[in-house]
Amino acid sequence: MDFSYTILILLLPVALFFIIGLLGSKMNPKVSGMIGTSGLFIITLLSYVTAFNYFTHRTGEVFQSIEVFQFVWLPFTDRLVIHLGILLDPLSVMMLVVITTVSLMVHIYSLGYMKGEVGFARYYAFLSFFTFSMLGLVVATNIFQMYIFWELVGVSSYLLIGFYYERPSAVAAAKKAFIVTRFADLGFLIGILLLSFYTNTFDFIALTDLNGPAIAQSSGVVFLGMSVTTWAMLLIFMGGAGKSAMFPLHIWLPDAMEGPTPVSALIHAATMVVAGVYLVARLFPIYHFSAPGALEVIAYIGSFTSLFAAVIACTQLDIKRVLAYSTLSQIGYMMVALGVSGYGSEAGLGYMASLFHLFTHAFFKALLFLGAGSVIHAVHSNLMTEMGGLRKHMPITHITFLVACLTISGIPPLSGFFSKDEILVAAFEHHKLIFAVQWIVAGITAFYMFRLYFTIFWNSNPQYNHVPHESPPTMTIPLVILALASVFSGFVPFHDLVTSDGRALITEFHWIVAIPSVLVGMVGISFAAVLYYKKNSKPETVAKGLKAFYTMAYQKFYIDEVYLFVTHKVIFQFISRPIAWFDRHIVDGAMNLIGNTTVFFSGSIKKMQSGQMQEYIWYFTSGVLLLTLLIFYLN
Amino acid sequence: MNPLLFLLIIPLLTIVGIAMVNDLAKVRWVSAIGMSAQLLISFVLLYLFYQQRSSGNTDDMLFVSTATWYESFNIQLKFGVDGISISMILLTSIVTFSGMFVSWQVEFLRKEFFISLIILAGGVFGFFISLDLFTMFLFYEMAVIPMYLLIGIWGSGPKEYSAMKLTLMLMGGSALLLVGLLGIYFNSAPEGGKLTFDLTEIAKVHIPLSAQLFFFPFTFIGFGVLGALFPFHTWSPDGHASAPTAVSMLHAGVLMKLGGYGCFRVAMYLLPEAAHSLAWIFIILTTISVVYGAFGAIWQKDLKYINAYSSVSHCGLVLFALLMMNETATTGAILQMISHGLMTALFFALIGMIYGRTHTRMINEMGGLMKVIPFLSVVYVIAGLASLGLPGLSGFVAEMTIFVGSFQHTDTFHRVATILACSSIVITAVYILRVVGILLLGPIKNNHYLELQDAQWFEKLSGVTLVVSIAIIGMSPFWLSSLIREPLNQMINHLTN
Amino acid sequence: MNLQAEIPLDYMIVLSTIVFFVGLMGVIIRRNLITMLMGIELMLNAVNINFVAFNHYLFPHRLEGHFFALIVMAIAAAEAAIAIALIINIYRQFATVSVDDVDELKY
């Protein structure tokens, strides 16, 4: 099967970026939007074709990894060479489909949402750039190519969060997002350096080869009680945790909601933030065979993040922030699934479940964000306290939002049920405590999602400045498409397609897990219904009852403040400022001291050069006399 | 005729041309034509170089020509280039070319300004093509001296102080350097015979270890001062802050590279054993440079100071990589020199243009420039992204090559140093984004800024030249990397054996 | 008149030495340009005494010292003329002839 056309999937978006970016200011904004959207439509078609061809042409039982092409980009040493190329395997093909689909929806949606904004062309250029970077990331043939696109994704995220660059809060959020992920990428980079040094390759196929240098000939070097491979994998996970906003590197994601809402849907819900999951999945064999310790860490961090974020989500008032924390929580699920997974056939259930959840989550989370965008578009506010009773004004948004909420709550037979259920099964088989946590989180998820849903669409009807109206079709069509995807994507035979070792795996339905998880979801929903269906004082009562805890959660457990303290107080005030002072006064002072000493001494010697002839005459004559005395009388 | 000589003849002709032209408006055209010719010659040189190589010429140095200059001390005018020098020449001509256009609007003593600028550039070209230590030193001084006039006369702020400081510190450095060079000279024939300044000849003899150990610090620090080695870097913030735009560009973009180039070509290449045994001291110093410069940049308020400290950090990385003494890291160091040369020149050019409009360099007083001068702001963002190592721009290529290269050492000392140096990429991101955030984004702080004009054609030309160069290196680094790597194999062998 | 018998050459030369150093001291201690000029005249004259005395005592068959003294006088005249022109000019510029007050070009 010839896949050489896949190069267009990478070349088209970058071409779009340059066309719209360079010529955008000269053309009609609508034209640039249409160019971007239609270009992306072609890309989406191409990825579907690729996916279809790939999944229908398996050789034997196992899906092979295909390196469509690769060329040398930059050689480092004889063996360490950065290639650029395209790698097709079930994982990357699945990601291609997810990214292009969501991206296309967002492109179409933005035609309506961003209409009339200043910098419309710039917006589409950035979107193309992001799509390019994200696609390049998932088809990377080697870890360094991935790092390259990883950074590009970070920058495009920075550009898009800071799209409203005249808003100081947007600028600050963009900066925070970039710097936090950059810090994480430092770990990623060092991890890459370590891993590549001991394995002498960047290539994914060589790295994940079960007989390859990373797994079979794993280095025995031990550093601080852990093998070097474990260190490397932990550091690489740090990079993943940064992008996927795992605790404690999660602080940038809620702030990133300053960007335009479609951007949040695309980048900060469906695609970029799952890059960390993708990274771990990509290197999963190494984690599993050479660094099981790191995998444990991933499971715990994922589990903790999902609980932590879910609790915070219950208290937030900004609807986009609620969704952001919900994203954190869901990515936590994915990480947990990877962390508890084994390798090969049935043991690899967690791996499959994680990616399955990634797949379904992309659709329903994008749907939630786009729905929220639609609401914000109508109400011109992000705060749920200023909303209510919108079901009458915006029927399509209402229905699709409800579908998404049901999906994320794990109500059968929507897609979220299947993927979440498999994660819970994997956790149940591996570690009971983690299972328990995830089970509770499922309940909390249902609660806060329906809290959001009821407050927006039911509850009391506040005074609107102007009557909210349904969004234009460019916005509602993507909503409907995504709603359909959320409903039906659960029936995709995922276990046949994307598995840890490329072989199909047989999943059984575990009633013992499924029933309690549905039940806890129901409980969460009904709890939310009681509190938020009509306006009443019960929420305040509950909040008062849990006063300290509520405040802590509302303040996001003060993690931001800790970071602010570390960066502003410690790094800026106690490192940077003294260094600046030290440099100006000590180092430069030393140099000036040398100069000043010279000036001082020359100043005192200068007096001899008085400019008065008589003194010179005197020096001259007494010198002559002294010389005479010395030469003729004293030798 | 040796094509290298054109690199010296063209600046000379340009100077004569400028001196003869009386109309001040034509002066800049004459210099622009001269520097364009220089740029062209550099590319022709690159072409000829490839041609020679493909026709099977495997000499270390190409286009070698020798003329005895002073018989009794065996001083020669010896020119020749290899891949490294060619790439440095390309860098120099690109930066000079755009520097010329940045100074398009210099009004005060325009003729003299351009003449000094071209003398400076000529000195740099001469330095890079020289193979004789004495000639090298001569051209080095020729490049440093006009700097004093350029800063002292056309500078801003406390220009006399800065010019004096810069010149004195560099002169102090070159005093050390002279001691080192003479030390090498007088040990260049340990078994008797004729003493020589010839670089390639000296490389063949084995200088006694005691002499190496004694003279290596002199030579290394001598060049290191120019390469902003901690703690001899303090001329850089003051000097850059006072210098006129084009001079900052040339100085940070090219002249500081003389330091790194000299450290490698002279200090380490000629004194390899001393380089090995003393490397640890300088690795510590350069690691400090890298981190310290980056932290120092965070707290600055003046755009030029920020950039000067960032230069300290980046140039520290150059020396750091050189001291790793393996092929990859050294390739990275040269790449970093070129990359930093281009992007810092771009930075200074932009700062100059912004200063020319807002008449302040304090970031706190500016804001929201993206809205009023979008071209300059976008280019500034690109330069910033290059500086913080965005893939696709040159900084990434250089930094990654350095890090991978320096990671090839397995001992803890090198590892720790490397990881510390790596951490600078985060700090760089912090200060770059801080500046971008305050300066370009956000609301407009001063209503006068609403009337600012965006870039004029010559500013666009100079900015685009640099951006395109940065992007070309960043997107297809292979050719440059292989060009640099080509002579390194032999040189690194010489260093390690 | 036979001076050589009466007065030894040493007397003459010691006399000229005394006059020379007195003139030198005048140049050193005085701050007035004119007095300094007078000190210089004294020194020139002391030299003249030497020329003449050596001519008379040691080389009476030639007149070299004599002519040299003549030339010195001519130069002294020229020097005095120029010095006084300068002094007058300085006085016009600075309204003083004291060297302490004329330090425009100092440092």
Add this chain to the structure above:
Amino acid sequence: MTGPKIIFFILSGAIVVFSILSISSRRILRAAIFLLFVLVAMAGLYYMMNFQFLAAVQLILYAGGIVVLIIFSILLTSQIDSKLDLPKKGHLLSGAITAIGGIMLSAMTILQFTFQPARLAPVDTDMRSIGLQLLDTGVHGYALPFEVISILLLAALVGSIFIAQKNKT
């Protein structure tokens, strides 16, 4: 004590005393007059040594020309009744030490050395032989120095006029 000796001591005494007075007097006009006395006494000394022409030139040129010039310039630049500043103590001391030390050193050197007086017959020093030698271009002729010095004088005069003239354009 013979006549010439007495005259010599009188003359040399006058020279020393008046020269010291001329540099130590605080009235500048007086200093000039003392200088005049020194110069006149010196002319006497030349006369004693049989150089009548030189003595005459000394009188005419120095006493008649330079001193007058100096007096004119004094009158142009100074108040008649103003006194010169007292020299600074440091200057006075250092000057005196140098002068006395110099005199002692030189005198010591001179007195240790014994001169060998010439036994040759002296030449005539009348106007005629002087004039002939001045214009002679032969071995002992001084035509060249004479011309050079006259050019120098001319140049000095032109120069001093140029320097001292009032309005330079």
